[in-house]
Amino acid sequence: MTEILKLLKNGNKPSLLAAFVNAFLGIIKGAAFFFTGNVAMFAEMMHSFGDSANQFFVYIGSALSKKAPTKQFPAGYGRIVNLVCLFAVIIVAILSYETIKEGWHHLLHPAIESKGIFIALGVLFIGIVLETAVLAKAAVEVLHEAGQEKAGLASISKAFGFLNRAKPATKLVFMEDLVATAGNILAFSAILIAHFTGWGQIEGLVSIIIGCMMFFVVGKVFLDNARGAIGETDQEMLNHIAHLVLDDPNIKDIVRLEVIKEGEFLHVELVAEANPELSLAFLDDVRDHLTEIILSQKGVTRVAILYDEDDGELTWVHVADRPPNLTIK
Known part of the structure; x- marks a missing residue:
């Protein structure tokens, strides 16, 4: 137990922070969906819970990967983080499918009117603020691992050029929170447009877009970590x-x-x-x-x-x- 606790202290900190933030967001988005019935909020709830589970697994994997080599595993446990990331994307893939399916259903059969617009917008605004903060933290970590200086909020745009030099866990957190931030903004916009124009189908359309963005992360992370699990040359x-x-x-x-x-x-x-x-x-x-x-x-x-x-x-x-x-x- 003592060894496990020591390993957990060395886990990827951005992924642990992102896991807690997304769990909190998933809970409040779930409550908002319960009271409003807004399908865009459902998509964001699924997105947040998927990211939370994913990032928690990544944190555990990044910690266990630092376990010292043994006689049975003389090369060490470094590839555990790649294997865990491969497992984690399966969860996101399932939630992506459910998000797209729900969005498609709402696109064909839109609700007459969403309730509690201010509840939904308030929750999504909180999500935008928190996800942006986590994204900025992940961007700073990407730059640190690449040996670059952080640049405040500009760190987010700067981090794109150094993603390939970041650790697998940090790269995954950055990509997931980039999509999560964009998803919150899209859902926020969709609710406003639906409210003022009466075009209810846009909430289903945004749900499908969010699900597709999640699938993009799934594909990217899967390919990167599959190469790492096999043993890729730097x-x-x-x-x-x-x-x-x-x-x-x-x-x-x-x-x-x-x-x-x-x-x-x-x-x-x-x-x-x-x-x-x-x-x-x-x-x-x-x-x-x-x-x-x-x-x-x-x-x-x-x-x-x-x-x-x-x-x-x-x-x-x-x-x-x-x-x-x-x-x-």
């Missing part, structure tokens, strides 16, 4: 580490270099060619030096370095300079 870091290794005058060539994403972490495996006349003791010192340099790079938690005899031929070509049809040996 190409940018691979090229960077190759430069660091070849900057060492004792390394003549790289036979093989792998930089694999293990959840939020990177594992590096290197086979390098060295002068066969160098002593084992000297090469061991070189390995220690390279290991220290590589471990100092952001996200790298494990390094394995092996040597091969220099064959006098250069076989490694940097990723940025490699022709499309040339593979790394």
